[in-house]
Amino acid sequence: MSSVAAVGAFTDEQLELRKTVRALLTKHAAPDAVRAAADSADGYDAALWEMLCQQVGVAALAIPEEFGGIGASAVETHLVLEELGRTLAPTPMLGSVVLGAQAILASGNTEACERLLPDIAEGATIAALCWTGSDGSWDTATAPVTATAAGDGHSLTGASHFVLDGSYSDVLIVAAELDGEVALFEVDPAQESVSRRRLPTMDPTRTLAVVEFAGATGRLLTAAGSAALERVREIACVALSAEQVGTADQALANTVEYSKSRVQFGRPIGSFQALKHRMADLYFLVETARSASYAAVVSLVDDAPSRASDAGVAKVYCSEALQSVTADSIQLQGGIAITWEHDAQLFFKRAHGSAQLFGQPRAYLHWMESAAGLPA
Structure with missing residues (x-):
């Protein structure tokens, strides 16, 4: 392809x-x-x-x-x-x-x-990347797990938080500090020295876990873990933006459909000019987010010099656009949208949970300002 x-x-x-x-x-x-x-x-x-x-x-x-x-x-x-x-x-x-x-x-x-x-x-094996600590920082220069040489291998101690699919994965790829540098290790989660628990999350459709290591045996994949994680973070931000665009598009479609069927004062509420304007604004957000996301994936595929900044733009813009669309979706659909039975709350929770993955949007804004030589 x-x-x-x-x-x-x-x-x-x-x-x-x-x-x-x-x-x-x-x-x-x-x-x-x-x-x-x-x-x-x-x-x-x-x-x-x-x-x-x-x-x-x-x-x-x-x-x-x-x-x-x-x-x-x-x-x-x-x-x-x-x-x-x-x-x-x-x-x-x-x-x-x-x-x-x-x-x-x-x-x-x-x-x-x-x-x-x-x-x-x-699809027979599920892998999970153990990367960040309890502070939720997806930094590539530090890791919450420490690795020490132990015979022919390495022993890992510490805890990784917010691990996607970590509670049921078959293999763990663990970022750990080794001699002051970040390295990547392969760890078998079946070891007694590895414990995992699924976290209660705001977004019930996203499975996160805490994985703890108490002297677990790890197989070294690379000592250049920071460089590997930099690459993975670019890919992850672009991939997440695709998911966010799909979520925003569907949230808007659900809202538009509701506005056609909900009748007030003898006419569908979607015919009211004020609501038309708001939904037009949401459509603009979705389409500009889509453009940012598609531009980022093209940059990634072409290995363009701007791929890191394009990934950062997609991360920031798509995160904020999705949060805006899902929040307005609840308002436009009225009281029914705040109920547990309605799907709008699931879209809203996905929006806010996804915005925190791989670093908060403001972290990318600070990074881009610094790269551009702008004052903090």
Whole structure:
């Protein structure tokens, strides 16, 4: 599959991929199914994930063919995440395929790639990246876990927080400080020295965990962990923006549909000029967020010099746009939208939870101001 030549100019294969994923999710990820999956023991629908992997191959898209994948570009993964964002379907796509698999690839460890990636591409193995500490800082220069040499391997001590899919993953990729530098390790979560617990979260459709290490044995993947995490963070921000665009687009579509059916003073409320203006503003937010997200993935695929800043722009703009769209969606749909039974609150929670992933938007703004030489 080729990458998108220009923002929005998708190939026939890419459009068919989007159509296929949307059809599958429409059938198997209805709101009731999403709620049931979120309330399950692991917090996701294993049957849906198997269908996405076996029938569509979503987990294999961005994994090179030499390691058992399809070898597509980040654009194809982008389209899948956008569709997943529409339904809020909880899957290991972001945690395992984007973070876990890309961290393994970024490590440059060929042996680990050959051993781990084929099963991740099949969907048979779920990987989780243990990165940040309790402060929620997705820094690449420090890590909350410490590694020390122990015989032929390394012993890991500490705790990683906010680990996507960490409570049920089959393999852990752990960022740990080794001799004052950040390194990446592979850790088997079945060890007695590894404990995991799922966190209660504001967004019930996103599974996060705390993973604690009490002298766990780790296999060194790379001593250049900071550089690997820098690359992973760029990929993660771009991927998250795709999901956020899909969520915002669906939240707006739900609001527009409601405005056509809700009648006040003998006419649909969507016909009122004030509401038309507000929904037009929301449409502008969604489409400009989509442009930022698509520009970022093109920059990533082309390995453009601006890829880091483009990823940062997508992270900031899409996070803020989604929060605005979902907040206004609740207001425009009135009292019913604040009830637990209504889906608007799930979109609102996803918006605010996603904004915190991989660093708060203000952190990226400070970084871009500093890079541009602007005063803090």
